[in-house]
Amino acid sequence: MTAAAPAVASVPGSRRRRPLVILLRRSWRLGRTKLGVALVLLLAGVTLIGPLFAPHQPSAFAGAPYAHPSSTTLLGTDNLGRDVLSRFLWGGRSILGLSLAATVLGLVLGVSIGLVAAYSRSLLDDVLMRVMDVILAFPSIVLALVAVATVGPKLWLLVLVVGLTTVPRVARVTRGAALEIVNRDYVQAAEAMGESRLRILRGEILPNVTSPLLVEASLRLTYAIGLIAGLSFLGFGLQPPAADWGLMINENRQGLTVQPWGVVMPVIAIALLTIGTSLISDGISRAAAGIDRGGDSE
Numbered sequence: 001m002t003a004a005a006p007a008v009a010s011v012p013g014s015r016r017r018r019p020l021v022i023l024l025r026r027s028w029r030l031g032r033t034k035l036g037v038a039l040v041l042l043l044a045g046v047t048l049i050g051p052l053f054a055p056h057q058p059s060a061f062a063g064a065p066y067a068h069p070s071s072t073t074l075l076g077t078d079n080l081g082r083d084v085l086s087r088f089l090w091g092g093r094s095i096l097g098l099s100l101a102a103t104v105l106g107l108v109l110g111v112s113i114g115l116v117a118a119y120s121r122s123l124l125d126d127v128l129m130r131v132m133d134v135i136l137a138f139p140s141i142v143l144a145l146v147a148v149a150t151v152g153p154k155l156w157l158l159v160l161v162v163g164l165t166t167v168p169r170v171a172r173v174t175r176g177a178a179l180e181i182v183n184r185d186y187v188q189a190a191e192a193m194g195e196s197r198l199r200i201l202r203g204e205i206l207p208n209v210t211s212p213l214l215v216e217a218s219l220r221l222t223y224a225i226g227l228i229a230g231l232s233f234l235g236f237g238l239q240p241p242a243a244d245w246g247l248m249i250n251e252n253r254q255g256l257t258v259q260p261w262g263v264v265m266p267v268i269a270i271a272l273l274t275i276g277t278s279l280i281s282d283g284i285s286r287a288a289a290g291i292d293r294g295g296d297s298e
Contacts, residue, residue, distance in 0.1 A: 020210050027280075027287035036279025043273045047092030054086040058243035062086075066259040075261040078252050082241075088265045090243035095232065095270070098159055099224040105163030106220055110170025111213065115201045117171065118178035129175065132168035140165040140227060148236040158237060162227050166220045173216045177209035184208075211288045218281030222274050229270050245270055 027033045055072070056062050062073050062083040069076045075084040117128040135143075140162075147161045148154075181187065182205060190200050231237050232246025240247065245266035252262030 020207075023211050023214070023284065023287055027283045030283040030286060032279045032286075033283030036276045036281075036283060039272050039276030040280065043092065043269060043276065044096065046089065046269070047096050050089035050092065054083075054089045056083040056086040058082070058087045058090040059241040060086075066255045068259060069261070075265065076259045078248070078259075078262040079255055080251075084248075084252075084259075084262045084265065087243040087248060087262075088245070088269070091245045091248055091266060092269060094238050094242070094244045095225065095228055095246060096273070098155065098162070098228050098237075099221060101159045102162035102224045102228065103166065103217065103221045105159060106166030106170055106224075107213070107217055109163070110167040111174050111206070113167065114171040114174025114176075115178055115205060115209075118175045119182050119197065119201060119205065121182070125175075128171070132171050135165070136168045140223075141230065144227065144231055145234070145236065148231065153236045153239055155238070158228065158231065162224050162231075165227070166223065170213075170216055170220060173212055174209060177212045178205050181205050181208045211284075215281055215285045215288065218277050218284060222277040222281065225270065225274050225277065 055074070059082065061081045063070070063077045063081050065077060065079055065081045067073060067077040067081070073083045073085070075088070078084050078087065113128055113132070117125045143165055144158075144161045148157060151157050187200060187204050190204050195203075228237060229246040232244050233250045235247075235250065237246055238244040240251070248266045249263050252259070256263050
């Protein structure tokens with residue numbers, strides 16, 4: 001009897017992990033998910049290894065302002081005569097890195113608040129959710145602009161503000177999913193065995209709400225990319241002469257009719273990146289809802 005105990009004890013954990021594995025497999029079978037992953041990997045590859053192939057330094061002058069493409073400047077030059085291709089290859093690291101950092105911050109805080117609110121079953125639940133409602137009442141771009149305009153265009157502040165604006169939505173999704181879990185038998189059994197609240201939240205409830213959280217994470221990443229690019233365009237992100245896709249659009253918009261590549265290239269990159277993350281989110285949500293399973297019989 002004692003030899004069989006470890007095998008029996010391991011069953012609940014495997015059962016909790018299996019739905020997530022099935023969800024990922026089902027979502028991968030969808031064409032939209034594969035296309036989204038391909039787009040995101042393509043843009044991530046450009047941001048990571050692109051600088052190695054840049055013909056010039058991002059701040060180096062390569063010709064006259066708004067010069068047309070040539071053998072030395074394949075996409076022409078920008079408003080100050082810097083190589084557009086080089087700045088484009090260097091400019092994606094900031095937006096992708098800041099977006100990922102802000103999304104991770106928002107997920108960590110939002111999931112924590114949502115789990116605590118759902119499991120507390122008390123006044124704390126109402127207090128936390130009303131605070132989230134107050135934050136949701138203010139437009140995210142306004143909160144970001146006020147914070148950055150007050151303190152200054154600091155990168156850490158940009159990550160903090162964008163991350164905090166994603167917290168309420170993540171918290172509400174987490175709470176809604178966790179409310180169906182907190183009254184399950186295995187949660188009550190863990191409470192009866194004297195497990196700590198932290199261990200119950202982390203080991204019993206969190207693994208069972210990962211499906212909606214995967215969808216929400218993709219949505220929040222899409223949102224963060226758009227917001228950070230918008231703030232950079234408005235001049236509240238990286239400052240000149242740094243290379244940044246949002247900043248490139250702002251710097252070269254006046255010469256759009258003369259030399260469009262300084263605007264077109266970052267616009268296309270940002271669009272493809274947001275489309276890719278949206279397709280991944282849509283694929284995961286369809287798989288979770290049982291739509292377009294593609295003949296999956298699991």
